[in-house]
Amino acid sequence: MSAAGINLSETPRKALAPLTYLMLAALCLFAFIPGISTLPPTDRDESRFVQATKQMVETGDYVDIRFQDVPRYKKPAGIYWLQSAAVLVSGQGSEAPIWVYRLISVLAATFSVLALTVIGSRMFGPSAGLIAGLGLMGILMLGFEARIAKTDATLLATALLAQGSLAAIYLGHKAGRPQGRANWLFWFAQGLALLIKGPVIPFLSLLTIAALVIFDRDRGWLRKLRPFTGLLLTLLVAAPWLVLITIKTGSEFWQESVGKDLLSKVGSGQESHGFPPGYYFLTYSVFMWPFALVALEGGLKALRRFREDPRLLFCLAWYLPYWIAIEAIPTKLPHYALPAYPAMILLMAWTLTDASAATVELARWQQWLRKVCAFGMFGISIGLAAIAFGITPYFLGYVSWWGLLAALLVLIAARYGIGAPDDMDPVKRIAFAAAAAAAAFGVLTTKVLPPLKPVWLSPEIAQRFEKLKPCPTSRLISAGYGEPSLVFLAGTQTLLTDGAGAAAALTADPACGIAVVGAAESQHFLAAVPGGADALKEIGSIEGMNYSKGEPRALTFYTLAR
Known part of the structure; x- marks a missing residue:
């Protein structure tokens, strides 16, 4: 593939001001902190994670992972170590409340938003970077995962570190720009990802690389990855714990994590979470709400232009192969798709800020897909508003004005996320939608859900x-x-x-x-x-x-x- 359609060396490289990142970080804290102390521990994954961490602190054993007396070897120790650090820093020890454990997810989600802002700025310009960061901050999936003390917000942070470094190497090669230590950062991120959730992010990056190799004949950039020394760095990060847990448990950790957990998810629907292919296609609009429609439009336009723009090819290589792979795996959970969503958000930022995107005409099947998504987004928005307003009367028998406020915020987020006045600045549009969505999540998790005692x-x-x-x-x-x-x-x-x-x-x-x-x-x-x-x-x-x-x-x- 050649970059004849676009000169990457002339793409905007102006960075956002440090104050902008500070303001964005503050906005993330506004978006993610409300609810972490008021929402009770959720079942079942979060409570298993925090209880295993609690037992690490109680026993002082930070290698063996247990829920009561039962070994918990499905995931590596990374998230437990991070949560243990938060607990120890809090000074409350094993009596620390749930919000202390959740701080790791809050910080990881904030890092993810800032990282995507940097990636978007370098790929498509400062305005696109800001839109990408705000868009990620506002989606329903991250709004939930940022408040829950388990692996997925932290895994997203490692995904953005890895994929952002990979983009810097690939696109830097296409533009003839040196990329410093991006290769070392890429392999370091893979080691961190292995410690958080095993091979998920290495698998994502491998699929991205494979797609780039297939669709771009220029493969000189692969040498810049330095795979042999890079793999050594990955092993240096991840291997010490793997050695310690093997010494402590023998083959039990590997049998549980690889033999029972990983292979059973690939081979069959695990723990009643089996669904046929199409699950992530059907749930995309829910978990990418309120930006599913404009992100889909960016993805559809990118399909028409990726052969002339390596930036679009990279985003599609990030999203499509991974999406196809998780659709093929029988075990399906909503958060499996989260590491790929930033690619669609980047394409949303591109389509909202690049004048050339407005000239791309969608094929007939793409127009129908867009209409289906628009209809789905309308229904989902009404449904979310109805749930926000109706959940209190259903369980407690009276109307909550907080529920009404949450419902109105949901509709405001949908209004600006799905569409807005044509002359509205796109950064302001996405900021309005993201802020309204974040406020709705905050009201729900602080004022609407916690009082539902029959549920908790x-x-x-x-x-x-x-x-x-x-x-x-x-x-x-x-x-x-x-x-x-x-x-x-x-x-x-x-x-x-x-x-x-x-x-x-x-x-x-x-x-x-x-x-x-x-x-x-x-x-x-x-x-x-x-x-x-x-x-x-x-x-x-x-x-x-x-x-x-x-x-x-x-x-x-x-x-x-x-």
Whole structure:
């Protein structure tokens, strides 16, 4: 491929002012911090991550990863180390609240926004960079992942570090510009990514490189990657922990992480998350809301122009092969697509700021696809607004004015994200939409969702346990309710069991034992207690919904009668 259609050496290179980045970072904190202290621990992934980190701090063992006594070797230790560092810095130790663990995701999401701003500025100019950063800040997927203490916001940060370095090498070669230490940064990012979530980002980068090699005959840039010394750097970053965990567990870590987790996701739908191809195509508009439509338009136009513009080729090589790959893998979760979304946001920035993009005519099938996306975005926006307004009346029976405000913010974000007056400056348009979306997420996670006590059963159980426990040293015995968030909130020694197990544990500790039993296990529990119901004292009950399963739950607290 030649760059005959565009002279990359003449593309805008003016950097944004440092003050702009400071303001953008402050805006990210406004976007991502609200809700991290008010939203209870979510089930199930987040609570498993934070509980494993909590146990690292409790035991001082930062190599072995466990949820209670069960090894948790599906993911490497990187995210647990980062969360442990936040906990230790907080000075609260294992008693640190959930928001301390979530700070890592907030900071990673902020870094990701700033990184995409830099990448967009270098590829398409300062205005495009600002649009790209604001666009990433405002999408629904990152608005959620930035508030949750698990791997995906941090993984996105490593993806942008790796892909931004790869873009600098490839496009710098096309423009005849030296790229300094971009190759070392690329391989360093791969090592970090391996420590966070294994081979996901190396796989993304490999697919990007393969697509560039296929569609661009100029392959001289590959030498600038310095793969042999680069791979050594990657190993230097990732290998020490891999060696330590292998020494500690033998082959168990590799069997669990590669044999059971990775290969089972590739071979079959894991943990009831199997869906046929097309899942990410259908959910794109939801998780890229409110910018799915304009980003899609940028992607469709790029398909018509990529042979004459290496920048567009790079963005498509970033997105399309990875999208096809995750569509082909049976196990599907929404966050799997997150590392590829920045490529579409860059194409959104290009189509909004490059005058030549306005001259690109879409093919008939592209026009129909755009119309389908526009219809979907309209429906999704109405649906999100309806949920924001209606969730409180549904669960609590009264109208929340905060819910109404969130719904109005959703509609404002949709108005500017889907379309705006033609004469409106595109940076202002995206900023309005992103700020409204961020404000809507903030209102939802601080004022609308936290008061829904029937939904948040684990906090209710843990609070009731603290009030009802017979002894300061009592541990909670739970039968019929086994969500990981309960272990994080009620203590590592919490026993998750069935009715018979709860009866045995309660009778083994007659003075201090306390059990909470779900209706489904109640009969088994009563039958297993010596003396039956007459030997028990019912001291409280809770009703609500287990949202992770979508089931109503009724739970009763018991101690032994004295």
